[in-house]
Amino acid sequence: MLAAGLAAALVAGLSGCSSSANAQAPAGGPAAELRLGYFDNVTHAPALVGLEKGLLQDALGDTELTAQAFAAGPAVIEALSAGAIDAAYIGPNPAVNSFVQSAGASVRIVAGAASGGASLVVRPGIDGPADLAGTTIATPQLGNTQDVALRHWLAGQGFETNTAGGGDVRITPTENAQTLALFQGGEIDGAWLPEPWVSRLVLEAGAEVLVDEASLWPGGAFPTTVLLVRSEFLDDHPESVRALIAGHTASVGWLTAHQEEAAVVINTRLADDTGKALPDAVLARALGSVRFTTDPLAGTFETLLDAGVDAGTSKPGDLNGLFDLSLLNDVLAEQGEDPVSAGGLGTD
Structure with a gap:
């Protein structure tokens, strides 16, 4: 009950502080502000690195990036549903639940972020x-x-x-x-x-x-973290979502190319957020079990939904349309990279 109350208060606070900014931005153009949720987990390292090194803000240009750390996926979905944030790094099952419960209207997965861990x-x-x-x-x-x-x-x-x-x-x-x-x-x-x-x-x-x-x-490949966007924000500000994806792709690329430096950057962000860095041995062990990728591994999502239904935490539903990877594949094409697949569950 306490956790639910705190989540509701956080959503209300975020909504009250930020709801007017994007309302002033014309639909179809860049958003005045993009509000991003993430967790202080190693499986969210693309967010941690993207924020700490400024890769996300650099890609967004004049769109102001506001970031908020959350504790778990369902609280993030509550914030997205309330319009308190526009995008989030999140685990796949809460994303699936939101999509199914809204009959496909609420959110879109626009990129993968991490597998394993x-x-x-x-x-x-x-x-x-x-x-x-x-x-x-x-x-x-x-x-x-x-x-x-x-x-x-x-x-x-x-x-x-x-x-x-x-x-x-x-x-x-x-x-x-x-x-x-x-x-x-x-x-x-x-x-x-x-x-x-x-x-x-x-x-x-x-x-x-x-x-x-x-x-x-x-x-051994399963999605741990994906990049999720409110459908309304994607429809109104595709240019800003594309910029967010470009910054996210740069962050994943940096993690892949700078594995020895990654622990320092991640720990710096964790210390800023939580007041305490992780021990070097903990961070090294954690990073060894995670693979960072822009591929959301869409082919696993029907299995994830079935598991949630069997567990009693999800409702049966149609996942067609859950993915919109068109902007991601546009960014990847510019970089000479291969496209990723929506697995028949949306737009490639």
Whole structure:
């Protein structure tokens, strides 16, 4: 309840402070302001690097970039739905839920950002799935991408769970920093998390990896973070969205070309946002499990939706139109790069 109240207050505050700026910008032209959401996670490194090095603002030119850190995907969707932000780095399942619940009207995925970097970590003594009976496992938020992954995987192991926290394994949606503290205090038995929280629990709290999510996907490729835009903002300001994508593409390219420097830049942004940098060993381990890419891996999204439906956190629906990759592929073509596919679920 507290988390919901804080999210609602944040949405109200963002709406009140910023709603007038884009209303003054003519539809079809550049927006006066672009309000961007992201998480302080390693899986959101394209946002962290793009903000810290100014790559996003440089690409946006005269459009003012305002950035806001969030804790988990469903809170970002609430802000997008309220018109409090215009675009966000987010996990795939909340994006799917918003699209389905709005009958395709709310959002569009315009690029990928990261693949990999999520795992189930547990206390010593849990050596296999059978040992999870009666345990308490945390996820970042009900219905977020890791929450769905955990529920779906547990079902495949024969466990029953429910969204109220009951069942054979109790799932407790918990803010990531609190999860670390609860695990250190022995109050939970494990968590399904994105990086850097997997590495923090392993290196700072003695957790062990029971399931690397990459092992569950063909070739180990699954989307962790995508770039999502409000449909209305995309329709009104395609020039600004294209500029955001260009800055995002530059950020992904910089991460790929400067792997040794990436940790320093990411840590600088994390320290600015949270007041504390990550230990070098944690950041190095986290970066080793994430691949940064503009490809959203659209071919996985039907599977992600089915997993959410089975977990009870999603409604069945048609994903046709979820992707608009036309601006991304325009940017990639200018750079001599190969196009990425919408997998039949939108515009290439």
